[in-house]
Amino acid sequence: MAGSVAMYQAMTRMGHATGTDFRQSPNLSGAAPGTTVLVLGAGLAGMLAAYELNRAGYNVRVLEFQTRSGGRNYTLRGGDTLTELGGATQKVGFSPGNYINPGPWRIPYHHQAILHYCKAFGVALEPFIELNHNAYLHDTASFGGVPQRYRHVSSDFYGYTAELLSKAINQKCLDQTVSADEAADILHNMKVWGLLDKEGAYTARLASERRGFDTPPQAGPDGAGVPSQPFPRAEIMRSGLSQYVGFHMLNDFQTTMFQPVGGMDMIGRAFARQIDGLVTHNLRVSAIAQDDTGVTVTYEDHNQAGAVQTAKAEYCVCTIPLPVLNQLDVRVSAPMRAAIAAVPYASSVKVGLEFKRRFWEEDEQIYGGISFTDQQISVMSYPSHGYFEHGPAVLLGGYMFGPAAWDFAGMSPEERIQAALAQGAKIHKQYPAEFSNGVAVAWSRMPWTLGCCSQWSEESRRAHYRTLTTMEGRLVLAGEHASHVGCWQEGALLSAVSAVTQLHARAVGAG
C-alpha cells in the first residue's frame, strides 16, 4: 500500500508534468471587435480563456454549472456545504480562519504560467513546505510499526548506500567498471554525500550531524550531546521508506513550492475578478452543436427552474472535464468523439481534519511538510501557515489515489473521517484527544468533474491527444486534460493559451 504515492508519481510522469516554458501571455492582436465566443466552464482554463479573449476585443460569455467560479481550484472553510453524488452533504465545521484545499494545494516554482498570472492579478503567495526533515515516515511492517523521522531514514539510507559503494570499490568489485581515477573520485564523493569517516564507514558520531542527537547538546558541564544510533542497515533497506526520500527529488516536488495566502481559491477569486460580469453561474450545458456559421450551446438554466435555453456564438472554448463532456450531446467528428471518450480520470480523496491545538508543532516540532505512511491515508500534511498560533488548526489527514481512493469514495463522509483518524493515530497518538471535526472530499463523486484529473496513457496520448487539442470547426477544447502538464493548474492555463491562440488564428483567417 505504498500504492498512493506510487500512483501519484506514475500519474505525474505520464503527464510528463515537469517545468514549463511559459514566458508571456498570448498575443491576440488584430481581433475583429465583437466577434462572439462562448466559454464553457469557469475553472482556471475557462477563466483564462475568457480573460485573454475579452482583453483582445472578443465578446465573451462564460457558462458555468456551479454557483461559484474556480472549478477544482477550491477551498473549504467553516460554514461551507458540499453535496456529492449519492446525496451526502457535509457542512464544514472549521473555526474562523481555518481551511482545507481539497483540490490543488501547492505550486512548483517552475510553473511559470500560474505564477505569472498570480503576480499579474495580485495573488499573495507564501512558501508551501513540501519536505520537512522532522516529519515522519511510517511503514506498518518496519521498526515495529513505529513512525520514524525523515532525517533518520534519509541519513541512514544515504550513509549505508555510500558505505556499501565504497566497500565494493575498496574490495575491487568494480574494477571492471570504473578506472582507478574514477574510483578515487567516487570514494571522495561518497564520503561527502554519505557523511562517512576516513575509513569509509557510516558511524553514529558523524551520522548525528544529519540524524540529530539522541540527547541534544546542552550548556553546562554535562552538556555534551549523546549521538543517535543509526538503524540496522537491513531494516532500513527492507522498510522501503527510501521511496519517500525519492519523492521529494521529483522535479514537481522540489523546493521552492508556493501556496496562496489564505487558501488556493484566492487564485480562482482573482481570476474571477478579472472577468467580472462575463460568467453566468448555475447553468448546466447539455449539448454543443456547430455548423459553418457558428456554435449553438444548449443548457439548463437552474436560475429559472432548469428551463432549457440555447446560446449562440461564432466560436466556442469548451473546458468541461472529459468524463462530463463524454456524457453530453456534442456534435464533433468521430475521431474527436473517440478522443473525448479515451481518457479516464484518476480517483482521489482528501480528508481535512481540525484539531483543538497544533500538537504537531507543540509536541513534535513539525512545522509544515508531509508525513508519509503505507496505510491507505498515504499522506498527512501539516499547515504551511499560521505557525505558533494558539487554538484549532487543520491538517490534511489523508490524500489518496488508486485503490485506496476508490475504497474511501465508497464510504460515507463520516466513515472516511473515522478511518483517517484511526490510521492517523498510528502516527500521532494525540489524535483521539485533540480531534474536533473534519471533511472528506471524494473527487469521483463531484458531479461537475467525476474524477480528480485526466490520466493519459502513452498509448491514448499517441492515438488521441493531437485530435483532442486541435480546434475542430468552431470548437476548441481546453482544460488540464488538453495538456502535457496534467493534474496541475499550470496545465489548465497552458491549455487555455493554446486554445485561444488557435481560435484567434482561425478568427483572423490565419489558421
Ligand SMILES: Cc1cc2nc3c(=O)[nH]c(=O)nc-3n(C[C@H](O)[C@H](O)[C@H](O)COP(=O)(O)OP(=O)(O)OC[C@H]3O[C@@H](n4cnc5c(N)ncnc54)[C@H](O)[C@@H]3O)c2cc1C
Ligand atoms: C485532489 C487534487 C489535487 C490537485 N493538486 C494540485 C496541486 O497541488 N497543484 C496544482 O497546480 N494542481 C493540482 N490539481 C489539478 C488542478 O486542480 C487542475 O488541473 C485544474 O484546477 C483544472 O482546471 P480546469 O479549468 O481544467 O478544470 P475545472 O477546474 O474542473 O473547471 C471545469 C469547470 O467546468 C464546469 N462544468 C462541468 N460540467 C459543466 C456543464 N455541464 N456545464 C457548464 N459547466 C460545467 C465545472 O463546474 C468547472 O467549474 C489537483 C486536483 C485535484 C482534484
